[in-house]
Amino acid sequence: MRAHTNAGAWLDVDLAAIVHNWRLLKQQAQGRADCAAVVKADAYGLGATQVAPALHAAGCRRFFVAHLDEGMALRPLLPADATLFVMHGLLPGSELEAVTHDLVPVLNSLAQVRAWTTLARGLGRRLPAALQMDTGMARLGMPADEFNRLAADLHQLDGVDLQLVMSHLVSAEQAEAPTNAQQLQRFAAARARLPAAPASLANSSGVWLGAAYHHDLLRPGAALYGVAPMAGRPNPMRPVVRLRSKVLQLRHIAAGTGVGYGHAWTAQRPTLIATLATGYADGWLRSLSNRGAVRFNGQVLPLVGKVSMDTITVDATDLPPDALQEGSLLDLLDERLTVDEVAAAAGTIGYEVLTSLGNRYARRYLGAEACTHSL
Ligand SMILES: *Cc1c(COP(=O)(O)O)cnc(C)c1O
Numbered sequence: 443m444r445a446h447t448n449a450g451a452w453l454d455v456d457l458a459a460i461v462h463n464w465r466l467l468k469q470q471a472q473g474r475a476d477c478a479a480v481v482k483a484d485a486y487g488l489g490a491t492q493v494a495p496a497l498h499a500a501g502c503r504r505f506f507v508a509h510l511d512e513g514m515a516l517r518p519l520l521p522a523d524a525t526l527f528v529m530h531g532l533l534p535g536s537e538l539e540a541v542t543h544d545l546v547p548v549l550n551s552l553a554q555v556r557a558w559t560t561l562a563r564g565l566g567r568r569l570p571a572a573l574q575m576d577t578g579m580a581r582l583g584m585p586a587d588e589f590n591r592l593a594a595d596l597h598q599l600d601g602v603d604l605q606l607v608m609s610h611l612v613s614a615e616q617a618e619a620p621t622n623a624q625q626l627q628r629f630a631a632a633r634a635r636l637p638a639a640p641a642s643l644a645n646s647s648g649v650w651l652g653a654a655y656h657h658d659l660l661r662p663g664a665a666l667y668g669v670a671p672m673a674g675r676p677n678p679m680r681p682v683v684r685l686r687s688k689v690l691q692l693r694h695i696a697a698g699t700g701v702g703y704g705h706a707w708t709a710q711r712p713t714l715i716a717t718l719a720t721g722y723a724d725g726w727l728r729s730l731s732n733r734g735a736v737r738f739n740g741q742v743l744p745l746v747g748k749v750s751m752d753t754i755t756v757d758a759t760d761l762p763p764d765a766l767q768e769g770s771l772l773d774l775l776d777e778r779l780t781v782d783e784v785a786a787a788a789g790t791i792g793y794e795v796l797t798s799l800g801n802r803y804a805r806r807y808l809g810a811e812a813c814t815h816s817l
Contacts, residue, residue: 449688449802449803449804450687450688450690450719450720450752450802451685451686451687451688451718451719451720451724451774451802451803451804452684452685452686452687452771452803452804452805452806453683453684453685453799453803453804453805453806454683454684454685454686454805454806454807454808455488455489455492455493455682455683455805455806455807455808456680456681456682456683456684456808456809457492457493457496457807457808457809457810458808458809458810459668459680459681459682459809460488460493460496460497460666460667460682461496461497461500461809462680463665463666463667463668463679463680463682464477464479464497464500464502464662464666465500466678466679466680467646467649467660467662467665467666468660470649470650470656470660471649471653471656471660472653474653474656475656475657475658475659475660476503476504476658476659476660477502477659477660477662478502478503478504478505478506478527478642478659478660478661478662479493479494479497479502479504479505479506479662479663479666480505480506480645480661480662480663480666481493481494481497481505481506481507481512481516481663482506482507482508482509482512482529482663483508483512483797484512485667486663486664486667486793486796486797487725487796487797487798487799488667488682488683488796488799489805489807490507490512490515490516491515491516491519492807492810493666494516494519494520494524495519495520496810497666498520498521498524502524503523503524503525504524504525504527504659505520505524505525505526505527506526506527506529506661506663507526507527507528507529508528508529508530509528509530510528510530510533510536510539510540510543510545512528513526513528513540513543513545514539514543514545517543517544517545522544525546525570525605526544526545526546527545527546527547527548527572527606528540528545528546528547528548529548529574529582530548530550530582531547531548531549531550531551531554531574531582532547532549532554532557532558534557537557537558537561538561541561541565541569546570546571546572546605547571547572548571548572548573548574548582548606548608549571549572549573549574549584549602550574550582550583550584551584551588552584552588552591552592552598555571555573555592555598555599555602556598558571558601558602559598559599559600559601559602562601562602563601568601568602568603569601569602569603570602570603570605571602571603571604571605572604572605572606572607572608573602573604573606573607573608573636573639574607574608574609574610575589575607575608575609575628575629575632576589576609577609577610577624577625577628577629577632578612578621578624578625578628579609579610579611579612581610582610583609583610589632589635593632593635593636596636596637599637604636604637604639605639605640606639606640606641606642606658606659607632607633607636607639607640607641607642608641608642608643608659608661609625609628609629609632609643610643610645611625611643611644611645611647611648611655612625614644614645614646614647614648614651614655615647615671615672615673616673617650617651617672622648622651622655625643626643626654626655629641629643640657640658640659641657641658641659642657642658642659642660642661643655643657643661644656644657644660644661644662645661645662645663645664646662646663646664646665646666646669646671647665647671647672648660648661649662649665649671650671650672664792664793664796665679666679666682667682667683667781667796668680668681668682668683668780668781668792669781669782669791669792669793669796670780670782670792677780677782681776681777681780683775683781683796683799684773684775684776684777685720685773685774685775685776685799685803686771686772686773686774687718687719687720687736687754687771687772687774688718688719688769688770688771688772689716689717689718689766689767689768689769689770689771689772690717690718690719690753690768691716691717691768692714692715692716692717692758692766692767692768693714693715693717694712694713694714694715695709695712695713695715696709696712697709697710697711697712697713699713701715701746701747701755702746702747702748702750702755703747703748703750704748705747706731706732706747706748707732707746707747707755711759712759713757713759714757714758714759714761714766715746715755715756715757715758716743716755716756716758716766716770716772717753717754717755718736718753718754718755718756718772718774719752719753720752720753720754720774721749721750721751721752721753721754722749722750722751723751723752723800723802724752724799724800724802724803725795725798725799725800726749726754726774727749727788727790727794727795727798728748728749729788729789729790730745730749730754730784730787730788731745731747731748731749732745732746732747732748733745733787733788734749734754734784734787734788735756735779735787736754736756736772736773736774736779737772737773737776737778737779738758738761738765738766738770738772738773739765740778741760741761742779743756743757743758743760743761743772744756744757756772780792781795781796
């Protein structure tokens with residue numbers, strides 16, 4: 443392990459916790475459905491090259507990325523028994539590359555179905571694909587009119603080895619949202635008009651909507667990485683990340699002293715300010731200005747003033763005297779200060795906090811030994 447003695451901040455990613463979360467999600471289906479792993483956007487910023495092999499070692503065999511390039515980067519790191527789905531589908535001209543790299547496109551339109559079957563005919567063999575229906579998201583997936591045209595003549599799927607029929611939920615984190623049942627019903631109606639194939643609807647939150655949403659394959663991303671899957675309910679997932687940042691400088695300031703850009707915060711009392719080596723360039727969102735917090739030995743210290751590009755300032759006055767020195771490590775994310783809490787303070791969602799985490803951190807992967815029994 444490289445010694446990152448000069449790093450300003452440490453990001454620990456607990457692979458054993460990710461594996462634990464994957465197993466917990468899989469258990470919800472009680473064996474009726476398999477559990478895939480969504481590892482797009484570099485496994486939500488945590489490192490797909492570490493996360494995907496750890497999950498494969500734990501038994502996960504199906505993985506989802508967004509871009510073809512993400513799939514191409516990951517494919518050599520996974521054994522041949524792993525299937526890698528590319529959710530962005532087929533961009534015109536990329537069809538052959540998908541075949542060459544053993545990637546399975548999620549076909550999102552009739553044009554993509556045609557491109558895939560044309561290539562299959564040219565190669566003289568069936569090509570694996572997933573088919574995504576739009577059941578209400580209006581983002582990716584085959585719209586209803588195109589689907590009707592497809593269903594009217596299923597020979598259009600000749601040459602496709604249909605490995606999965608899928609759709610994506612609009613508001614799964616809100617159990618009472620009417621779109622859930624509506625999408626479930628539309629998904630069933632669409633499947634009934636297609637050749638029999640395994641089906642997948644549930645993302646992380648969908649897993650917790652109950653067995654009706656499980657079908658053959660769960661498709662969680664965020665919950666694997668510790669994000670709470672259900673709005674307003676306790677988080678059943680294990681925390682995955684710990685982020686600690688070093689104190690660069692300590693200063694005592696008098697009451698009335700302004701701190702940082704625009705003097706967005708002014709001390710109301712004699713104050714100890716600690717400046718930490720993490721800023722918005724590291725994904726510590728600027729909307730946390732005057733709102734975020736960090737912890738030291740469990741004690742919460744408020745973030746004061748604006749978040750800068752490379753630093754934040756915190757009010758450390760209430761710590762015992764001399765508790766901090768230059769170089770002391772403070773917690774920005776830990777088991778009590780979760781991505782969801784930071785997201786709430788920043789006015790965003792845990793997904794964005796995770797995927798924003800920058801590349802200046804010294805990253806450590808913990809627990810890899812515990813979850814690789816087949817390397
Ligand atoms: C990102 C994504 C997922 C995973 O969603 P989470 O909410 O992170 O579990 C599943 N399916 C599709 C189509 C996605 O885009």
